[in-house]
Amino acid sequence: MNIHFWGAARTVTGSMHLIEANGRRVLLDCGMYHGRRKEAFERNRNIPFDAASVDVVVLSHAHIDHSGNLPTLVRAGFRGEIYSTGATRDLAALLLMDSARIQESDVARVNRRRRKQGKTLFEPLYTEDDVVETIDRFVTIPYHRSREILPGIAVRFIDAGHMLGSTSVVLDVDAVGERRRLLFSGDIGRPGLPILRDPQTIGDVDHVIMESTYGNRLHEPADQAQDYLLETVRRCCDRGGKLLIPSFAVGRTQELAYRLNQLWHSGDLPPLDVYIDTPLGVRTTEVYRLHPECFDREMVQRLQTDPDGDPLGFDRLTYIKKADESRRLNDLEGPAIIISPSGMCEGGRILHHLIHHGGKKSTTILFVGFQAQGTLGRHILEGGREARIYGDPYPIRAKVRRAGAYSAHGDREQLVEWIEEVRETGSPKQIFLVHGEEQSSLALKETLEGRGFPSVHVPERGSVAEL
Numbered sequence: 358m359n360i361h362f363w364g365a366a367r368t369v370t371g372s373m374h375l376i377e378a379n380g381r382r383v384l385l386d387c388g389m390y391h392g393r394r395k396e397a398f399e400r401n402r403n404i405p406f407d408a409a410s411v412d413v414v415v416l417s418h419a420h421i422d423h424s425g426n427l428p429t430l431v432r433a434g435f436r437g438e439i440y441s442t443g444a445t446r447d448l449a450a451l452l453l454m455d456s457a458r459i460q461e462s463d464v465a466r467v468n469r470r471r472r473k474q475g476k477t478l479f480e481p482l483y484t485e486d487d488v489v490e491t492i493d494r495f496v497t498i499p500y501h502r503s504r505e506i507l508p509g510i511a512v513r514f515i516d517a518g519h520m521l522g523s524t525s526v527v528l529d530v531d532a533v534g535e536r537r538r539l540l541f542s543g544d545i546g547r548p549g550l551p552i553l554r555d556p557q558t559i560g561d562v563d564h565v566i567m568e569s570t571y572g573n574r575l576h577e578p579a580d581q582a583q584d585y586l587l588e589t590v591r592r593c594c595d596r597g598g599k600l601l602i603p604s605f606a607v608g609r610t611q612e613l614a615y616r617l618n619q620l621w622h623s624g625d626l627p628p629l630d631v632y633i634d635t636p637l638g639v640r641t642t643e644v645y646r647l648h649p650e651c652f653d654r655e656m657v658q659r660l661q662t663d664p665d666g667d668p669l670g671f672d673r674l675t676y677i678k679k680a681d682e683s684r685r686l687n688d689l690e691g692p693a694i695i696i697s698p699s700g701m702c703e704g705g706r707i708l709h710h711l712i713h714h715g716g717k718k719s720t721t722i723l724f725v726g727f728q729a730q731g732t733l734g735r736h737i738l739e740g741g742r743e744a745r746i747y748g749d750p751y752p753i754r755a756k757v758r759r760a761g762a763y764s765a766h767g768d769r770e771q772l773v774e775w776i777e778e779v780r781e782t783g784s785p786k787q788i789f790l791v792h793g794e795e796q797s798s799l800a801l802k803e804t805l806e807g808r809g810f811p812s813v814h815v816p817e818r819g820s821v822a823e824l
């Protein structure tokens with residue numbers, strides 16, 4: 358058995374690990390890479406192995422940096438099945454369709470400029486047709502059910518507590534009388550996140566591929582998330598400006614809706630309008646309702662006890678679908694909250710809000726998620742006072758805040774707790790740290806070695822580990 362690390366190796370995005378076992382090939386995740394634009398463009402377009410040679414894909418969760426390049430894989434000749442939970446399939450259908458649309462419209466916009474300049478035109482990475490073909494390949498498996506997906510290779514999903522339907526993937530490989538268990542963490546959530554259950558683990562693990570996004574950092578406690586949000590909203594109201602929250606449409610947006618709902622019903626939220634500006638918003642919330650099997654106990658109770666029966670909505674919260682309604686927010690007077698993707702400001706409607714409101718001193722931009730290197734979100738977070746959007750420069754004069762309490766990823770201590778729990782039934786022989794920027798993965802490696810884990814690696818992109 359071996360693992361070929363093709364993505365999220367010494368970086369955070371583009372999750373993609375190719376497992377070879379029993380003469381078969383299993384691809385864990387096929388995510389979109391975000392980073393410097395030219396590099397991202399090249400890397401996402403070129404699948405680094407023969408797509409047709411992959412037998413099956415196992416998808417840990419629906420986030421685009423894990424699922425976003427599946428249509429490219431299908432386009433490149435992949436003809437197998439894609440295994441995931443039901444919620445992941447449903448969310449991936451929404452996210453991939455949205456991704457195709459954004460890419461088609463972004464490419465059209467860039468091409469208008471290139472045509473004027475006499476340059477060659479770009480093609481979108483994939484289209485809605487490619488997404489339809491991709492979704493057709495999904496086969497869903499519920500949590501905790503072991504299923505043989507190839508001869509001698511069984512998969513089982515346990516809850517990763519990171520987003521609706523998110524999993525850690527357990528691969529049991531039987532090869533000539535020897536059984537080996539590989540655990541792929543996916544993205545590990547934080548205990549105590551609203552809506553979701555806490556991350557789970559499994560024992561008797563031989564090899565681990567583990568995320569390390571926050572391998573060198575501790576979060577502010579999750580219970581401060583509510584207070585920080587409220588404080589930011591109040592300050593924003595005092596300044597009379599907009600509060601822009603770049604947020605991925607699925608997951609963090611529902612968490613924000615849930616928290617704002619609580620603040621509204623407790624009477625703490627100042628009287629202002631809240632807009633969730635993404636065509637995905639309403640549809641995602643509908644998917645949430647279809648998957649109570651993914652909820653924690655509190656969310657199940659709130660479904661019954663919420664004053665208007667909707668823990669993800671309230672009177673002053675508007676979900677915006679249509680582009681002309683979104684454009685109306687450009688001229689909106691007075692304070693308001695606008696939650697809009699993409700979470701790293703790499704596309705989507707948040708770019709228009711940055712163009713129209715980012716240059717005003719009364720605006721606040723609140724980052725509630727991780728900002729990868731090379732993204733516009735990271736640039737603004739690090740104090741960039743000019744944003745290049747669709748090739749043009751725009752000033753950023755808004756106040757910038759980061760809500761550390763909001764991560765959907767475990768911090769260093771929670772990652773260590775997770776792997777310690779795995780070790781309770783015997784130490785894994787090897788641990789591969791992925792899905793973290795280099796210094797973060799290396800720091801976690803040092804921490805784990807300090808705790809006596811024998812063989813901890815931070816693989817380079819393109820490297821192979823023989824197991």
Ligand SMILES: [Zn+2]
Nearest residue numbers: 418420519544
């Ligand atoms: Zn994720």
